[in-house]
Amino acid sequence: MTERTHPAVELSDExxxxxxxxxDAVAFELLYDRYAPVVLGVVVKIVGDRxxxxxxxxxxxxxxxxxxASYDPAKGPLRPWLFSIARRLALDVLRRQSVRPQPAxxxxxxxxxxxxxxxxxxxxTAVGDALAAAQLRGALDQLSAEQRxxxxxxxxxxxxxxxxxxxxxxxxxxxxxxxxxxxxxxxxKLGAPGNE
Numbered sequence: 001m002t003e004r005t006h007p008a009v010e011l012s013d014e015x016x017x018x019x020x021x022x023x024d025a026v027a028f029e030l031l032y033d034r035y036a037p038v039v040l041g042v043v044v045k046i047v048g049d050r051x052x053x054x055x056x057x058x059x060x061x062x063x064x065x066x067x068x069a070s071y072d073p074a075k076g077p078l079r080p081w082l083f084s085i086a087r088r089l090a091l092d093v094l095r096r097q098s099v100r101p102q103p104a105x106x107x108x109x110x111x112x113x114x115x116x117x118x119x120x121x122x123x124x125t126a127v128g129d130a131l132a133a134a135q136l137r138g139a140l141d142q143l144s145a146e147q148r149x150x151x152x153x154x155x156x157x158x159x160x161x162x163x164x165x166x167x168x169x170x171x172x173x174x175x176x177x178x179x180x181x182x183x184x185x186x187x188x189k190l191g192a193p194g195n196e
Contacts, residue, residue, distance in 0.1 A: 013078035021068035032061055035079070039086045046090040046158065056093055060086040091158035139189035147182030150175055 011019070011027070013034075019027035036057060043060075044053035063085050071081055140148055153159045153167065161179060165172040 014073040017068060017071050017073070017078055020065065021071070028061075028065060031064070035082055036061070039083065042083060043086050043090045046087065047093055052093060053090075056086065056089045059089050063089070094158050135190060136186075139186050142189060143182050143185055144178075147178045147185065150178040151182045151186075154179060 011030075013031070016027045016031045016034075020031060039060060040053055040057045043056045044050050047053050047056065060082070064082065071078065075081075140151070143151070149168070150161075150164055153164045154161070159167065161175045162172060164170070165175045168175070170178075
């Protein structure tokens with residue numbers, strides 16, 4: 001049955017996950033189609049290698065399939081849960097290989113890939129994702145260089161705060177402060193709830 005004719009196409013993420021937990025393979029395929037291209041992009045950015053990224057993507061979806069019952073929509077939306085699994089697995093690969101992600105050699109090509117809509121995304125979804133990414137980049141650019149560096153090393157580099165302190169020669173307390181202030185500033189700039 002194709003995606004267009006299956007009634008599960010119109011289901012929310014949470015409804016799809018409930019079906020995945022009930023071992024509905026079609027719902028799992030739809031969930032894969034919905035997020036795999038974006039997850040792969042994030043993972044490749046972390047590990048710096050497409051082949052390794054594809055392996056991490058497969059491991060991510062295997063975890064989602066095998067741990068579907070552990071997803072609790074009351075604790076938050078599916079997308080952050082899914083991305084946290086992928087990110088953890090990507091960072092595990094880096095730690096096992098003792099490799100840190102390398103910056104893209106050609107920033108214009110990396111930028112085009114980042115802005116390209118995922119196959120199958122509709123235009124509003126692609127535009128919304130691009131706007132969210134642009135908003136995040138803009139907010140990061142407004143941080144001090146020190147705060148931005150700490151957050152980039154933590155998120156994209158997968159470094160702990162102790163590792164950041166060692167890598168940058170900065171006292172651990174200063175790293176903690178920069179991370180906390182940087183995250184607070186991002187929340188304020190992005191209008192996250194709870195900042196009033």
